[in-house]
Amino acid sequence: MDCRDTVHLLCWYLERKLSPSVAGEVEQHLNRCSDCRLVLEGATMTLDKHFGTGKAAHAHGRIEKRLPSSVPICLASLEEPRASEKTLTENISPHGARVISKRSWQSGEESLVTPLTGEFPQVGRVIYCLQRTRDRFSVGVEFPDRTVKWGEHSRA
Numbered sequence: 670m671d672c673r674d675t676v677h678l679l680c681w682y683l684e685r686k687l688s689p690s691v692a693g694e695v696e697q698h699l700n701r702c703s704d705c706r707l708v709l710e711g712a713t714m715t716l717d718k719h720f721g722t723g724k725a726a727h728a729h730g731r732i733e734k735r736l737p738s739s740v741p742i743c744l745a746s747l748e749e750p751r752a753s754e755k756t757l758t759e760n761i762s763p764h765g766a767r768v769i770s771k772r773s774w775q776s777g778e779e780s781l782v783t784p785l786t787g788e789f790p791q792v793g794r795v796i797y798c799l800q801r802t803r804d805r806f807s808v809g810v811e812f813p814d815r816t817v818k819w820g821e822h823s824r825a
């Protein structure tokens with residue numbers, strides 16, 4: 670799979686419309702190719718903007734920009750809740766987060782994200798996983814059914 674194919678497929682990839690084998694090829698390419706990772710990040714942010722916020726947040730668009738991006742969390746797989754790790758988010762929105770993990774996650778996997786800022790645990794679905802270094806992964810998680818108030822915004 671080359672860059673052109675990957676970029677063409679990214680949207681479908683993010684919407685999880687690809688078959689697992691094709692999604693796997695996209696992931697492999699993304700792990701090798703920093704150019705396409707940038708495209709993915711741009712696309713993810715655009716999706717966050719469009720899906721994440723809807724009308725109400727459109728009017729309050731600036732609120733999201735003021736959110737801190739790095740929040741301490743506890744990250745666990747729903748399948749193995751005991752194997753949790755303390756880590757940080759790289760980016761957050763009320764509808765998802767990009768978190769740092771020591772391991773690779775599968776898209777579709779369910780994760781439990783517990784912000785250490787006093788919020789309740791959130792069940793999220795992994796939408797992508799990018800390898801940054803040998804033992805550092807960026808995991809995109811979306812929260813399908815709820816809006817997460819991160820940290821100080823819970824008091825607002």
Ligand SMILES: [Zn+2]
Pocket residue numbers: 671672673675698702703704705
């Ligand atoms: Zn590429």
